[in-house]
Amino acid sequence: MPAFVALFRAVNVGGRATVAMSDLCATAERLGLCAPRTLLQSGNLVFTSDAKPDDLERRLETAVGADHGLETTVLVRSADDWGAIVAACPYPDIAGNDPSHLLVMLLREPPSAQAEADLRAAIAGRERFELRGGTAYVHYPDGIGRSKLTASLIERRLGTTGTARNWNTVKRIEAALAG
Numbered sequence: 001m002p003a004f005v006a007l008f009r010a011v012n013v014g015g016r017a018t019v020a021m022s023d024l025c026a027t028a029e030r031l032g033l034c035a036p037r038t039l040l041q042s043g044n045l046v047f048t049s050d051a052k053p054d055d056l057e058r059r060l061e062t063a064v065g066a067d068h069g070l071e072t073t074v075l076v077r078s079a080d081d082w083g084a085i086v087a088a089c090p091y092p093d094i095a096g097n098d099p100s101h102l103l104v105m106l107l108r109e110p111p112s113a114q115a116e117a118d119l120r121a122a123i124a125g126r127e128r129f130e131l132r133g134g135t136a137y138v139h140y141p142d143g144i145g146r147s148k149l150t151a152s153l154i155e156r157r158l159g160t161t162g163t164a165r166n167w168n169t170v171k172r173i174e175a176a177l178a179g
Helices: 021-030 053-068 079-087 092-097 113-122 151-158 167-178
Strands: 003-008 034-039 044-048 074-078 102-107 128-132 135-139 162-166
Touching (some): 003 053, 003 079, 021 044, 021 053, 034 167, 079 167, 102 151, 102 167, 113 128, 113 151, 162 167
Antiparallel strands (some): 003 044, 003 074
């Protein structure tokens, strides 16, 4: 059975949209997902299933709303997709030397070329941005908290929703998907 990761947008961030990870696992089990387990406290759920990613996203979003009163975006990627996301990183030196300042943002839909150009035009600082299909890689050399290139700005300019994880978390998810 294929392995997947479900990334829940804005769960347990800043004291909002709080849900215990054990409750998230219970919801996944109720949906029939196999061997669900969470990583960290930020809405990363690893499991196996024979379902398709878009069906899993819809089912998880509905169930988390019903079970926990949370209205959130859930993005699901297979283990193979996750490996491709890691391999496609355009900043391997930063990934190795400064992983906490490198974010990977999964997007609901791949943005248009015009939307990508609009976002590039909005970058006022030293941040670097690369897009690979439905995944954005953003380097924040001066720190994420100080940057004006926020997740909401990225979503607004690209015209889609997404959720981001730093490179350390990306690698932990990769390891969890491997077994």
